[in-house]
Amino acid sequence: MTFFTRLLITWLIDAVAVYCAATFIDGINIKGLSTTLLAALVIGLLNAIVKPIFILFSIPFIALTFGLFLLVINAVLLMIAAYFVPDFRVDSFTDAVLGSIVITIVSWLLGMILQPKN
Numbered sequence: 001m002t003f004f005t006r007l008l009i010t011w012l013i014d015a016v017a018v019y020c021a022a023t024f025i026d027g028i029n030i031k032g033l034s035t036t037l038l039a040a041l042v043i044g045l046l047n048a049i050v051k052p053i054f055i056l057f058s059i060p061f062i063a064l065t066f067g068l069f070l071l072v073i074n075a076v077l078l079m080i081a082a083y084f085v086p087d088f089r090v091d092s093f094t095d096a097v098l099g100s101i102v103i104t105i106v107s108w109l110l111g112m113i114l115q116p117k118n
Helices: 003-024 033-057 059-064 069-084 093-114
Strands: 028-030 088-090
Touching (some): 003 028, 003 033, 003 093, 028 033, 028 093, 033 059, 033 069, 033 088, 059 069, 069 088, 069 093
Antiparallel strands (some): 028 088
């Protein structure tokens, strides 16, 4: 499988995960398929570029909380994505934490099912 095929599958998995979060969490609202795809793209870019920097500067907090601080980082990234994507709204930090948990679980499950091992 080529790099671009894996990238496309990952993007679509993330879009399904964002849609599930918007479906299950009342405080996360998204309007339409194009907004869902754009939100997944922005979240993917934030995870690739900004998340490593956040993790680097928060290593002591991550160690002290046995990794639970990563939920805070994911929630902040979800709120940043909601800021940049029109028609994508996260009402509160609690909704962002719950949404990041849903996105993580759905992405992991679908990734296990749909992406073959090399």
